[in-house]
Amino acid sequence: MKNNNKKTVIFKILDRVKNYKLALATSLVMAIVTVVCQLYVPILIGRAIDLIVGPGEVDFTGIAKVLGQIGIFIFGVFLSQWIMNMCNNKITFGVTKDIRDEAFDKIETLPLKYIDGNSYGDIVSRVIADVDTFADGLLMGFTQFFTGVLTIIGTLGFMFFIDFRITLLVFLLTPLSLLIAWFIAKKTFNSFKRQSETRGEQTALIDESINGVKIIKSFNSEQKYLKEFDEINERLAEYSLKAVFFSSLTNPSTRFVNSLVYAVVAVSGGILAINGGISVGELVSFLSYANQYTKPFNEISGVITELQNSIACAARIFELIEEESEISDEGKLELSEISGKVDLENVYFSYTEDTQLITDFNLDVKPGQRIAIVGPTGCGKTTLINLLMRFYDVNEGSIKISGHDLRDITRESLRHGFGMVLQETWLKSGTIRDNIVMAKEDASEEEIINACKEAYSWGFIKKLPKGLDTEIGEDGGSLSAGQKQLLCITRIMLANPPMLILDEATSSIDTRTELKIQDAFAKLMNGKTSFIVAHRLSTIKNADVILVMKDGNILEQGNHEELLKANGFYKKLYDSQFIKASDEEEE
Structure with a gap:
């Protein structure tokens, strides 16, 4: 400065x-x-x-x-x-x-x-x-x-x-x-x-x-x-x-x-x-x-x-x-085709100099794999998402998409390749339609309605006074938390990107609708590389690879059955949720 x-x-x-x-x-x-x-x-x-x-x-x-x-x-x-x-x-x-x-x-x-x-x-x-x-x-x-x-x-x-x-x-x-x-x-x-x-x-x-x-x-x-x-x-x-x-x-x-x-x-x-x-x-x-x-x-x-x-x-x-802007993308590669292959090699990252969060992190993700990321609060799950989207750059090591280092790719083309739904929803003031077409501005009416139906948001949208053209205030106005999240999911359905990031994407949705959304996500994720951050382990049983993170490192990795058989940290997490759920049902 x-x-x-x-x-x-x-x-x-x-x-x-x-x-x-x-x-x-x-x-x-x-x-x-x-x-x-x-x-x-x-x-x-x-x-x-x-x-x-x-x-x-x-x-x-x-x-x-x-x-x-x-x-x-x-x-x-x-x-x-x-x-x-x-x-x-x-x-x-x-x-x-x-x-x-x-x-x-x-x-x-x-x-x-x-x-x-x-x-x-x-x-x-x-x-x-x-x-x-x-x-x-x-x-x-x-x-x-x-x-x-x-x-x-x-x-x-x-x-x-x-x-x-x-x-x-x-x-x-x-x-x-x-x-x-x-x-x-x-x-x-x-x-x-x-x-x-x-x-x-x-x-x-x-x-x-x-x-x-x-x-x-x-x-x-x-x-x-x-x-x-x-x-x-x-x-x-x-x-x-x-x-x-x-x-x-x-x-x-x-x-x-x-x-x-x-x-x-x-x-x-x-x-x-x-x-x-x-x-x-x-x-x-x-x-x-x-x-x-x-x-x-x-x-x-x-x-x-x-x-x-x-x-x-x-x-x-x-x-x-005069604050320093993000490093310019001038002269960087416009990534037009994304295969879905992601490689993290010897990644080190920290938000502050005195506290190291991710240390010597390595991961090889094949095209079309569903990668679930679990672990206790503060283990680095959301940080990993921030690095993949290049909201932050790694301190050491590299992250590669389709063989190209993220730092050599323009942010715009990188982020076009990802569809992201976060736990914290964000909607701008305007119409329902305005908020949905952020993902694809030239979308036709038919495409928008199909995306709404796939995301199960059409049920409440068509009941609104003006349907898609209903005005909503800042951050969704009077919409419920679940309805806001359904609209955010609708955006991704409309965008249909080659890679997905779902960070507790169904946390505010009722169980019945969540099951439907999971089916919709399963169709959407078919053939796409997907990263799923979840606290409820029951939602990630079908993931190809589950990364169990702790203190910025991968503690365990494998599919659901493999990790249960390993009888490690993942099993303890799963049992704690399963036993708690069983106890609640008995009560």
Whole structure:
């Protein structure tokens, strides 16, 4: 991950702003026009005042002409500001759209290790809340920061044109405002950064609580989560209070400097006017400029405070965007034909460096074999599936499909070769049809219905209000756990891939339906290499090879009868389930 200090983040933002050069150039030109028009108006007002000499000596013709000029310049301000704001909006929301696209693209290419190691809520917070905060700061920066800087420079120029002596006094007081702004910016950045991080932590806890609300309530853990939320909320309040405290110093501090500048201009200008150094109209122009000169410091100080928050959020977004993606598949083999032969040779793997999970694992799977994987929790069953699907890469050794190392094959072609049903179901918001055709987008109506019938999901689908076109919410909405799993199985029936992975695929289905599904799977697995992870050993009696795993190694392997005769670990597992089932039947 790259270093994301404040300076680096600013350069990264500017690098993305460069994609909108025309809008940026137009915005800058319009900002200059706005400032020039605004700053020329006080000179015209001063001229108008100088045309009022005394009673009966007012040059109404001259004043009318000046008022007409003022009207033209005010319209120029309106038009240029409107165009400038249009350009600023285009830049801001274009940049934020690009960053969101980058962030979502990155999520799609992140290795599973990152997703597993970071809370979903924090990732969502970066892409949604942090980008929104960044957009607010960026828009304010374009709208007020550049205009403010130009106003300060322009005001000094116009004041210098009227009288360089007063301008010099104003210029000497300017560093005081800059010093205050720098001090506040330094103090607020770290507070806003901690605020953004804690907000992500809070979002993660809320996401976890909502997803697990049934479990939390069933274990009466509401108070525990409330206490944890209160602790995070307390920290968020503390960091927010510090950030707001320092940012609230901006207005009174800059107003003090502004009043000082105005007083200097008024006193020095008044003395010069009395002595004939400048006219009354020029003094009025100077006082107007004094107000206009100090006003941007208020705005810029406020903008700088907001920008600290924006930059802190941008840093978190760039951290996500710059995470290492999965190793590129460029130049890798597109596996078009899969024979079903799988070889694992001297495989070593661990999720963390200090804990080895799979050690010197060897396995030779022939095409069309049904491989069942059993063993106690944490023995490496699901890890083996993760390696076969290349969600993770092996640390040492190799896994070969049809004679090709997985690392030499594109992930897309590898995963096209597998059909996978997991114990944990996943359905997206949309129609039943949308969720099924993920497996085969060009499937015909007949193919979809046949797949539903083979998976025994057609029985409940046809009873739904709109059948296949019934809308379901995120993660299946009101569907039961068993119905969700049947839909996931339907996908595989529709895809009909050359290899299958079934990880407790029928765990949420009633016994009667499970028997039917097992028959359907038996047909589907005919001639296909299949890996079946199961806790209920009765479901894998017909497997060609049963791998009994423990501590990441194959403890025993053989078919059901061979393993029972061996009287080893598998027999103990089988007997424990069989005896327990028998006892329950007797009761």
